[in-house]
Amino acid sequence: MRGEIDIYGVFVPSLLVWMLAAFVITACARAVLARVGFYRLVWHRSLFNLAFYGIVLGGVVYLAYRLQS
Numbered sequence: 058m059r060g061e062i063d064i065y066g067v068f069v070p071s072l073l074v075w076m077l078a079a080f081v082i083t084a085c086a087r088a089v090l091a092r093v094g095f096y097r098l099v100w101h102r103s104l105f106n107l108a109f110y111g112i113v114l115g116g117v118v119y120l121a122y123r124l125q126s
Contacts, residue, residue, distance in 0.1 A: 075121060079114040086113075 061068040087106060090096060099105045 071121070072118075075117045076114060079110060079117045082117070083110045083113050 060071060062071050062074050083106070086109070096102050096105075
């Protein structure tokens with residue numbers, strides 16, 4: 058597993074790319090959850106969003122490792 062990803066000659070940490078991908082996925086999911094009214098069932102919205110981001114980031118990292126091997 059490489060630690061960096063080359064983007065037009067600039068080496069960025071692979072974790073940064075995965076974090077940005079997880080943020081985009083989470084932002085889209087948050088918009089959908091807000092429109093549906095899911096947050097009325099959640100006790101603390103910020104804690105839920107943080108936990109959800111962690112789960113999505115873990116899934117993105119897992120998929121990245123699975124696709125490389």
